[in-house]
Amino acid sequence: MVSLLFAICLVSFILVKSSPIDPIQAYVGADMMRVSPEQRENIAEYWGLDKPAIEQFFHWGSAVAGGDLGTSMIFRQPVADIIHERFFSSLALMSTAWVLSGIFGFAMGVVAAMKKDTWVDQFIKWYCYTLASTPTFWMGLLLLMIFAVWLGWFPVGMGVPVGVIAEDVTIGDRVLHLILPALTLSIIGVANIALHTRQKLIDVLASDYVLFAKARGERGFILFWRHGLRNIALPAVTLQFASFSELFGGAILAEQVFSYPGLGEATVEAGLRGDVPLLLGLVLFSALFVFAGNLIADLIYRVIDPRMKGAKSV
Secondary structure (H helix, E strand, C coil): CHHHHHHHHHHHHHHHHHCCCCHHHHHHHHHHHHCCHHHHHHHHHHCCCCCCHHHHHHHHHHHHHCCCCCECCCCCCEHHHHHHHHHHHHHHHHHHHHHHHHHHHHHHHHHHHHCCCCHHHHHHHHHHHHHHCCCHHHHHHHHHHHHHHHCCCCCCCCCCCCCCCHHHCCHHHHHHHHHHHHHHHHHHHHHHHHHHHHHHHHHHHCCHHHHHHHHCCCCHHHHHHHHHHHHHHHHHHHHHHHCHHHHHHHHHHHHHHHCCCCHHHHHHHHHHCCCHHHHHHHHHHHHHHHHHHHHHHHHHHHHHCHHHHHCCCC
16 A cells, blocks of 8 residues: 555656646736746745755655645645545535435446346447546536526535625535536446446356256245345445445546535646645545455455355465
8 A cells, every 4th residue: 555655646746747738827817927936936946846856755755754745835844734624515516426326326236137139238328338438527517407597406516505704505405516417426336337237147047056946936036135145245245335436537527517525626736736745645535435445355355255255365
């Protein structure tokens, strides 16, 4: 994990430093013409931008090792505070989409496999192949146009109503603003798990022990419950927890479309304005988030498959 985090942070730092974005100009903004060369040098010295790139990276790394993620140039706040403030908004969005996509994707895959070669199976496959090639931002714009602009059922964007102070925002308001971004992510996330679950269950149903169970008279849901569920649960869990990275990437686009104040929006702002401390902090946090998803999947394997409890690593 340590080597992975170091490599990700190093590559991200190199990419930011290689970009044509001037962090000082992004920091000053429209008043850049009024800034003298001396003031520019002072700004660069204050943020450590006057030092060689390799020195900047190791200075940041030593601070992170001490528990300090640095200070954001564009928000003028500690990076840890920004991540803490925005994480819960993104967590609500991603967890809702993750649960919905997992449940509906697994159910659709099971139905398609049990109804193999029927019109139901053909429809589910067509639906999933279409979703797999659909960009997240396009789906978000489509839902926004239909349900927010044309029908007016949901707000156009933001995480809370505009002009309402924080104390007056209710849970219902937050849920209402969450629905469209969560639907965008969950609709896109259904495809992979549905197609993989379908194929795995088809293989299971064609196995010898299932054929023997059919010969004994087992059919339909009883056959699936006794012989199919546990055999397809492991691949489904693997895909679902491995989708953390895709979920985080999709959340970035969805939050941009709906102006949702989460980690994704902060990541885009940091990248476009050359805010190295904030961007590296978000990259570090997202890598830990994905790593945690894979770790949880490994731990759940032992619950789903009792045979793995006695397995020894070679």
